[in-house]
Amino acid sequence: MAIVVNRPKLTFAEKCYLPSIFAGLAITWKHLKRALFNKGIVTMQYPEEKWDANLPEWYRGAPTLVVDENGREKCVSCQLCEFICPPRAITIKPMEIPENDKWRKVEKRPEEFDIDMARCIYCGLCEEVCPEEAIFLRKDYSITGLNRAEMVHDKKTLYKLGGVMKGLTFKWNELK
Amino acid sequence: MDTALILHFLTLPLVFLIWTTFLKTFILLNVVLGVVSVTVFAERKVSAFIQDRTGPNRVGIPMTLIGGKKDIPLWGLGQMIADPVKLLTKENFVPAGVNKFFFWLAPKLVLLPPLLVLAVLPFGSSLFGVEMTIANVNVGVLFIFAVTSLSVYGITIAGWASNSKFPFIGGIRSSSQMISYELSLGLSIIPIFMVCGTLNINEIVDWQIKNGWLVAPYWPHGFSLDQLLHPKDLLHSLVAGFSGERVLLWIPMMVSFVIFLVSIFAETNRLPFDLPEAEQELVGGYHTEYSSMNFASFFLGEYAAMFAGSGAIVSIFLGGWSLPIIPDGSHGWVWGLVNIGTWFAKVSVILLFMIWIRWTLPRFRYDQLMKLGWLGFFPIALFNIFLTAIILAVVHH
Numbered sequence: 210m211a212i213v214v215n216r217p218k219l220t221f222a223e224k225c226y227l228p229s230i231f232a233g234l235a236i237t238w239k240h241l242k243r244a245l246f247n248k249g250i251v252t253m254q255y256p257e258e259k260w261d262a263n264l265p266e267w268y269r270g271a272p273t274l275v276v277d278e279n280g281r282e283k284c285v286s287c288q289l290c291e292f293i294c295p296p297r298a299i300t301i302k303p304m305e306i307p308e309n310d311k312w313r314k315v316e317k318r319p320e321e322f323d324i325d326m327a328r329c330i331y332c333g334l335c336e337e338v339c340p341e342e343a344i345f346l347r348k349d350y351s352i353t354g355l356n357r358a359e360m361v362h363d364k365k366t367l368y369k370l371g372g373v374m375k376g377l378t379f380k381w382n383e384l385k
Numbered sequence: 386m387d388t389a390l391i392l393h394f395l396t397l398p399l400v401f402l403i404w405t406t407f408l409k410t411f412i413l414l415n416v417v418l419g420v421v422s423v424t425v426f427a428e429r430k431v432s433a434f435i436q437d438r439t440g441p442n443r444v445g446i447p448m449t450l451i452g453g454k455k456d457i458p459l460w461g462l463g464q465m466i467a468d469p470v471k472l473l474t475k476e477n478f479v480p481a482g483v484n485k486f487f488f489w490l491a492p493k494l495v496l497l498p499p500l501l502v503l504a505v506l507p508f509g510s511s512l513f514g515v516e517m518t519i520a521n522v523n524v525g526v527l528f529i530f531a532v533t534s535l536s537v538y539g540i541t542i543a544g545w546a547s548n549s550k551f552p553f554i555g556g557i558r559s560s561s562q563m564i565s566y567e568l569s570l571g572l573s574i575i576p577i578f579m580v581c582g583t584l585n586i587n588e589i590v591d592w593q594i595k596n597g598w599l600v601a602p603y604w605p606h607g608f609s610l611d612q613l614l615h616p617k618d619l620l621h622s623l624v625a626g627f628s629g630e631r632v633l634l635w636i637p638m639m640v641s642f643v644i645f646l647v648s649i650f651a652e653t654n655r656l657p658f659d660l661p662e663a664e665q666e667l668v669g670g671y672h673t674e675y676s677s678m679n680f681a682s683f684f685l686g687e688y689a690a691m692f693a694g695s696g697a698i699v700s701i702f703l704g705g706w707s708l709p710i711i712p713d714g715s716h717g718w719v720w721g722l723v724n725i726g727t728w729f730a731k732v733s734v735i736l737l738f739m740i741w742i743r744w745t746l747p748r749f750r751y752d753q754l755m756k757l758g759w760l761g762f763f764p765i766a767l768f769n770i771f772l773t774a775i776i777l778a779v780v781h782h
């Protein structure tokens with residue numbers, strides 16, 4: 210059905226634009242004058258001023274790997290994250306934990322764990338899928354590099370960014 | 386050849402005319418292109434301030450490049466150099482399927498007319514006895530119209546040669562818009578000829594120095610240095626210089642001024658009349674397919690056109706290089722420089738006004754634009770001519 214749009218009847222002053230043009234000029238002039246004296250400017254000077262303290266708790270920054278409170282790598286190299294990652298940013302090379310290791314019972318851990326940050330889309334699916342709660346999206350967002358190779362986070366970087374995550378799953382903790 | 390002979394040769398009338406003209410052209414061209422880059426910076430700064438932002442504030446002196454600890458930001462003034470350097474060093478990409486020759490030609494055609502307009506604008510009185518106009522021609526104003534209407538070719542050709550629909554629509558819009566507004570532009574200026582009795586811009590400026598600026602009916606006979614020192618004389622000349630004719634003529638002059646100003650906005654494709662570009666609908670309008678220096682030519686052309694348009698407004702309506710009380714260049718070269726400074730200051734004010742308008746008003750819809758041109762300005766400008774004629778006839782009989 211056709212809709213009839215009612216056009217309002219305009220007065221002469223409205224039709225000849227001029228009053229509203231002057232009103233508009235007055236408004237922009239007010240802002241210009243205020244900004245000239247550095248007042249009312251809402252821009253944040255980014256690298257010097259940051260919003261980091263105000264990031265929400267659920268913020269999805271760069272994916273990172275974490276260790277538990279006993280210093281054990283939580284990742285067991287199940288490679289589920291590698292398979293779910295939509296842009297295929299994750300590459301894992303699993304290894305067996307040697308006989309004499311303290312965490313022999315866990316059996317596997319990653320030998321290499323690379324996340325290509327040039328591909329990652331910060332979707333958080335890896336965090337979602339991980340059965341061991343080993344991978345978390347933390348609050349780092351300014352990931353930069355001068356070439357593609359620099360954009361790949363290897364295992365060391367990932368653990369450095371991730372740090373320790375306490376009190377989640379305890380199934381490998383023999384003391385509990 | 387010894388120096389005396391060279392001096393003699395240089396002061397031969399024809400030779401003198403030629404080399405001073407070349408010098409004037411060279412200096413004016415460089416100054417204007419410099420002013421363009423300052424205008425772009427001003428545009429970015431003013432737009433930022435109007436929208437409560439800071440605008441460019443980083444690019445200054447890059448001390449870190451030469452081993453310093455910290456860059457000196459200089460309020461972002463370095464942006465004026467950084468922008469052109471960026472444009473110059475980008476890849477000049479020519480899309481497949483364009484008409485190469487016209488694609489190459491169009492940016493030049495856009496840049497040329499505004500620079501040609503500068504030739505007839507008196508940007509100062511005189512310096513060391515040399516007139517500060519590149520070409521003092523009798524058809525001054527007509528020359529401006531003839532040349533500015535050429536710039537539509539550049540835009541239309543750019544739109545057509547790009548072989549892409551957005552530029553094409555932009556080019557078509559531009560041609561119809563320019564033709565429509567050229568009409569009111571031309572008609573709005575006729576009352577000025579009737580009042581001043583000349584087409585020569587230098588003479589129009591002289592008329593304004595004698596009778597007051599066209600948009601301000603004051604009596605400059607009352608304003609001169611020695612008269613200011615004798616209040617009695619001042620009062621006398623103010624009263625004697627008063628004429629009802631000027632006050633009456635002020636009405637059509639203001640109408641002409643407004644129409645001329647708005648038409649210049651339309652001619653230079655500035656918001657609220659920037660339909661040929663219209664980023665939101667047409668990507669970038671006629672220059673969508675251009676990059677690097679070719680794009681920069683369009684950019685330069687637009688701002689040079691703004692400058693030339695402002696120069697025309699200042700020279701025709703705002704008294705050119707004149708200010709009350711300030712004498713002209715024949716009283717010494719200092720005054721000559723002051724006059725030139727005055728002209729550039731007035732032009733800057735108009736440029737700032739254009740920027741201010743741009744960041745205040747939304748874009749017109751296309752039918753509104755046409756309606757305003759044909760049903761608004763065209764009849765008013767026509768009526769204005771008759772009004773001026775009637776006033777002149779009544780006053781003189």
Ligand code: SF4
Pocket residue numbers: 272290293294295296297298299324328329330331332333334335336
């Ligand atoms: S956040 Fe998404 S894209 Fe990034 S690594 Fe995890 S699954 Fe892959």
Ligand code: SF4
Pocket residue numbers: 283284285286287288289290291301338339340341342343344
């Ligand atoms: S991070 Fe989690 S999902 Fe990915 S391999 Fe390790 S344990 Fe499996």
